[in-house]
Amino acid sequence: MRIGFDLRTLQGHSRYRGIGRNVAMILKNISKIDKKNTYIFYLFEGLDNPLIDLELSKSFIYELRYVKEKGLPKKRVIGILFDEFKPVDATKDQLDVFYQPDVSYGIPKSVKSVLVFYDLIPLYFWHKNKFRRNLILYYKDEAINRLFRRRYLRTIRNYKKADRIISISGFSKKDLIKNFPEIDENKVSVVYLASDSVFSKKPISQKKYPHDFILYVGGADQRKNIDGLIKIFYKLKHTHKKLKLILVGKEFNVEKELRHYPWFHEIKDDMHFKDIIFMEYVDDTELIGLYSKAKVFVFASKYEGFGLPILEAMSIGVPVVAFNNSSIPEVAGSSAILCDNNNQFVAAVSELIDSSAKRKEIVEKGVEQSKKFDWLNTAKETLKIIEEEAMK
Numbered sequence: 001m002r003i004g005f006d007l008r009t010l011q012g013h014s015r016y017r018g019i020g021r022n023v024a025m026i027l028k029n030i031s032k033i034d035k036k037n038t039y040i041f042y043l044f045e046g047l048d049n050p051l052i053d054l055e056l057s058k059s060f061i062y063e064l065r066y067v068k069e070k071g072l073p074k075k076r077v078i079g080i081l082f083d084e085f086k087p088v089d090a091t092k093d094q095l096d097v098f099y100q101p102d103v104s105y106g107i108p109k110s111v112k113s114v115l116v117f118y119d120l121i122p123l124y125f126w127h128k129n130k131f132r133r134n135l136i137l138y139y140k141d142e143a144i145n146r147l148f149r150r151r152y153l154r155t156i157r158n159y160k161k162a163d164r165i166i167s168i169s170g171f172s173k174k175d176l177i178k179n180f181p182e183i184d185e186n187k188v189s190v191v192y193l194a195s196d197s198v199f200s201k202k203p204i205s206q207k208k209y210p211h212d213f214i215l216y217v218g219g220a221d222q223r224k225n226i227d228g229l230i231k232i233f234y235k236l237k238h239t240h241k242k243l244k245l246i247l248v249g250k251e252f253n254v255e256k257e258l259r260h261y262p263w264f265h266e267i268k269d270d271m272h273f274k275d276i277i278f279m280e281y282v283d284d285t286e287l288i289g290l291y292s293k294a295k296v297f298v299f300a301s302k303y304e305g306f307g308l309p310i311l312e313a314m315s316i317g318v319p320v321v322a323f324n325n326s327s328i329p330e331v332a333g334s335s336a337i338l339c340d341n342n343n344q345f346v347a348a349v350s351e352l353i354d355s356s357a358k359r360k361e362i363v364e365k366g367v368e369q370s371k372k373f374d375w376l377n378t379a380k381e382t383l384k385i386i387e388e389e390a391m392k
Contacts, residue, residue: 010050029379119305215294227263314366335369
């Protein structure tokens with residue numbers, strides 16, 4: 001069987017985000033279990049080959065196909081007016097099926113397709129509210145945001161063309177069908193993600209961290225509710241004077257990123273702002289060290305397709321407090337404290353800091369919950385769906 005696999009997402013900005021990490025882990029684990037099929041990997045010409053870092057099984061069979069980047073001007077507005085990427089031309093490769101882990105790269109014609117669906121974040125949170133003193137720049141941003149949403153709606157229609165869809169959670173599947181009822185829900189299968197096995201290892205980082213801190217790992221976009229999390233932290237400071245908040249993610253650069261968010265200018269003058277530590281991208285060794293030393297992992301997101309950092313924290317043995325929405329209850333189960341408002345969140349974090357018994361209870365539940373999600377199982381289920389579609 002010849003399986004097409006679009007790997008271009010591992011060469012773009014998504015490489016170090018959730019999609020990139022998921023694609024890398026699925027491929028790495030498929031290479032361990034599939035010794036019979038031939039994979040045709042599609043990559044951009046002239047860019048780094050991401051396969052070099054993946055340590056695929058030596059018995060894994062694959063071929064490489066290189067495609068040229070679409071020749072559009074690099075200006076953001078032009079890229080929004082048109083689709084950023086065109087589907088690969090697979091007509092000469094005699095594929096039985098094509099696996100597309102990132103819908104923004106499109107699907108080729110005349111071949112059965114399996115697409116991965118993550119979430120509808122750009123549909124709900126398309127309005128990127130930036131801090132602008134200049135009114136002209138404000139309206140320019142508004143126009144660009146609307147164009148971005150239109151392009152996203154064009155891209156999302158690829159799911160209607162797919163022969164099979166893999167959704168990363170039951171919540172995401174329901175959300176897709178609710179918003180696009182013309183998609184047959186029988187062709188949508190749920191296959192859960194997992195946390196990297198590296199997060200079940202003992203920490204080896206020698207770096208020193210504050211004695212008392214709560215931790216957040218992820219993005220800083222609107223749905224992540226960072227302003228809400230910081231307000232929660234400020235309330236916690238009333239009773240926990242020495243507590244720090246560490247925010248980890250590539251967007252937590254004050255000069256390059258955060259100063260563009262309106263909420264940043266609302267919270268930066270507070271007397272407790274000095275107790276917030278902003279950290280950009282850190283490697284896995286340091287991230288494990290941070291997780292292992294944190295008093296609580298705090299996740300105030302308003303919407304998640306899955307919520308991978310929750311599993312990472314649980315597998316290391318950090319108690320989790322999160323808001324009760326979207327896919328979060330599905331992933332966390334009863335092994336985290338899920339809240340409906342800020343006051344509940346403050347109370348939950350306080351209890352976990354102050355009560356060793358409650359902390360021990362949530363940590364033990366979390367470790368067991370994290371074991372239910374395994375990348376090898378994810379790879380097996382993904383491969384089964386791909387093969388089923390190819391043989392139809």
